[in-house]
Amino acid sequence: MQRKDCFVLKGNIIYAREDRTLAEQSEGYVVCEDGICAGVFDGIPEQYKNFPVTDYGDALIVPGMTDLHVHAPQYTFRGLGMDLELLDWLAAHTFPEEARYGELSYAKQAYPYFVEELRTSCTTRACVFATLHGEATVELMDELEASGLVSYVGKVNMDRNGGVNLCEESAEASAAATRDWLSAVKGRYAHTTPILTPRFTPCCSDELMRLLAGVQRETGLRVQSHLSENPSEIAWVKELVPEASCYGDAYALFDMLGSPDTPAVMAHCVYSDDAELALLKAHGTYIAHCPESNLNVSSGIAPVGKFLAKGLHVGLGSDVAGGSTLSMLRAMTLAVQVSKMYWRLVDNTVRPLTFADAFYLATLGGGRYFGKVGSFLPGYEFDALAVDDSSVKSMRRLSVTERAERMAYQECACRLVGKYVRGRKLV
Numbered sequence: 001m002q003r004k005d006c007f008v009l010k011g012n013i014i015y016a017r018e019d020r021t022l023a024e025q026s027e028g029y030v031v032c033e034d035g036i037c038a039g040v041f042d043g044i045p046e047q048y049k050n051f052p053v054t055d056y057g058d059a060l061i062v063p064g065m066t067d068l069h070v071h072a073p074q075y076t077f078r079g080l081g082m083d084l085e086l087l088d089w090l091a092a093h094t095f096p097e098e099a100r101y102g103e104l105s106y107a108k109q110a111y112p113y114f115v116e117e118l119r120t121s122c123t124t125r126a127c128v129f130a131t132l133h134g135e136a137t138v139e140l141m142d143e144l145e146a147s148g149l150v151s152y153v154g155k156v157n158m159d160r161n162g163g164v165n166l167c168e169e170s171a172e173a174s175a176a177a178t179r180d181w182l183s184a185v186k187g188r189y190a191h192t193t194p195i196l197t198p199r200f201t202p203c204c205s206d207e208l209m210r211l212l213a214g215v216q217r218e219t220g221l222r223v224q225s226h227l228s229e230n231p232s233e234i235a236w237v238k239e240l241v242p243e244a245s246c247y248g249d250a251y252a253l254f255d256m257l258g259s260p261d262t263p264a265v266m267a268h269c270v271y272s273d274d275a276e277l278a279l280l281k282a283h284g285t286y287i288a289h290c291p292e293s294n295l296n297v298s299s300g301i302a303p304v305g306k307f308l309a310k311g312l313h314v315g316l317g318s319d320v321a322g323g324s325t326l327s328m329l330r331a332m333t334l335a336v337q338v339s340k341m342y343w344r345l346v347d348n349t350v351r352p353l354t355f356a357d358a359f360y361l362a363t364l365g366g367g368r369y370f371g372k373v374g375s376f377l378p379g380y381e382f383d384a385l386a387v388d389d390s391s392v393k394s395m396r397r398l399s400v401t402e403r404a405e406r407m408a409y410q411e412c413a414c415r416l417v418g419k420y421v422r423g424r425k426l427v
């Protein structure tokens with residue numbers, strides 16, 4: 001009997017291995033068996049001969065990409081206010097826009113734009129911030145579930161330093177709203193998982209952090225937040241939580257930094273020093289490196305080469321709307337570019353990223369947060385993209401790896417012609 005998610009894709013295949021090297025197979029076959037990758041082959045092995053084959057011709061076939069950090073409600077104003085610094089940008093653009101999601105009708109109007117672009121992008125998995133509004137967050141989760149993408153989604157918590165109409169009344173009210181949201185989504189989805197989302201320390205009182213840690217212990221849910229993004233933010237956290245040894249410790253003190261079994265995602269870590277990085281490593285934290293956002297809101301350059309050298313978990317984030325685009329290809333190229341500037345301008349002992357590193361970060365590095373995801377090694381969940389790069393003219397014949405690099409830098413000339421998540425076809 002033919003199983004539902006069994007098939008073969010044919011094309012020019014490239015993927016990252018766990019040691020961050022790339023493997024390529026021109027005119028190869030990648031096999032999906034019940035949603036799981038059975039491997040990459042130069043011909044179809046006997047046992048898969050009856051599986052249907054989709055021939056993508058000369059297209060590239062790459063693993064799906066993971067956006068480890070994105071704000072769905074901010075999609076509406078992406079590319080605006082990009083001449084401001086973080087805290088001014090939050091006050092001028094982010095908070096007023098997020099306040100609008102208090103009206104469910106606004107969320108129903110706005111979220112489909114975000115979800116549809118994400119569905120037709122290179123992203124197959126994402127860690128998503130919603131707003132502090134429970135109903136609107138359920139709406140976003142319903143739409144993400146219907147899209148076929150796999151995601152973690154968080155109702156944001158904030159009980160201090162919010163904007164007009166964008167602050168919960170008290171720590172108790174914020175925690176109660178989180179419990180209401182969690183009971184509304186309990187058992188509702190196959191591909192969408194709630195994640196606790198204290199916005200960042202400046203917006204969450206000690207009491208709120210304590211209450212959320214209680215929710216975490218009861219539910220076993222993961223946590224996502226922001227960490228050491230910007231010097232003025234870090235100075236503020238020092239005043240707000242003076243007993244913390246570093247910003248990361250301001251989460252750890254309240255049991256909100258996760259553990260290797262229940263890892264947290266922390267976005268940015270631009271200014272994390274060795275002590276903070278050691279703390280993240282001990283907790284098994286995933287760092288979402290968001291190079292475009294770090295440039296746009298004048299945060300700085302995260303030492304991503306150092307994260308990798310220390311063996312930390314790292315993936316890439318678009319951080320829309322600190323980032324202007326959901327494109328993970330753009331995140332890849334910018335990750336290489338900013339790492340070169342870090343090496344040139346900040347510390348020439350930290351080696352810049354190679355293209356292979358950046359490809360790894362966008363696929364397997366972030367994919368790991370979701371389990372065995374982000375590669376075509378046997379046993380990985382089958383997330384795949386077929387990309388037609390035939391409009392990118394070339395005088396000489398390029399290797400598959402060279403074509404993948406050019407695809408990232410010339411993404412506007414490339415077209416997504418196929419997309420699979422857990423073996424299900426989305427595009």
Ligand SMILES: [Zn+2]
Nearest residue numbers: 071226267319
């Ligand atoms: Zn963010």
